[in-house]
Amino acid sequence: MKKVLITLTVIFLIFFLNMCIRYTPENHYILVSDNQVTEKEKNIYESLKLKSIRLSEEQSLFFEFYDDLKNDLDLIKVEILYENKIIGIININKKISSLENSWRGNKIISKEYKLKDDFFKIMGKDYKKYDITYPNRKFEIIIYLENLNTYEIIKIKKKFSLYFRKKGFEFLILSV
Structure with a gap:
């Protein structure tokens, strides 16, 4: 009976620790965008035959097209603003049709441009430059096409939130 109780306790502890301790393999920024579309943007998307332009959590830009990729669009540059001040410019100058294919769905093509390395250059390898340990909604990105x-x-x-996740172990406290 004692062996069964000890075995169950050990299994429970392993399961509990597995749920509460996470390892982050590298320092990285997490970008959270609401991806809301204004009426002006809807008109732009319709005129360019775009379905949407989205920001992902992994600092990527996604351009979603309907099946025909006939529109000639260049992604010129991206400006990153903090509290309405430009903190960095990423010069790209690439045709959107030549960007990396992200996925292809039913009549929708998605192209991706990864901003991760450029984010580290602009924001720094350490989060203390803009004190973003907690999600901060004061960031904005301007995409030039x-x-x-x-x-x-x-x-x-x-508009987006940005926060920093450090490399290493993280202990999560479960709340009931």
Whole structure:
């Protein structure tokens, strides 16, 4: 009976520790965007035959198209703002059609541009530059696109939260 009780206790402790302790293999920023679309953005998307432009948690830009990728769009640059002040500019100058394929769904094509390395250059390897240990909603990103047919520059603004996760073990306290 004692052996069964000890075995069950050990199994419970292993399960509990497995649920409460996480290991983060590297320092990284987590970007959380509400991805809400304004009426102005909807009109831009319709004119460019885009389904959406989204920001992902892993600091990537996703461009979702309907099946025809005939529109000639250039991703010129991305500006990152903190409290309405520019803290960094990422110059890209690539055709969206030449970006990495993220996934292809039913009549939807998604292209991805990863901003992760550029985020580390701008934000720093340490979170103390902007004190973002807790999600901070004061960040904004401006995406500059160029329509190669009309040579029109299009600006799309997105607000997001950003916080930093340190490398190492993290102990989570469960609340009931």
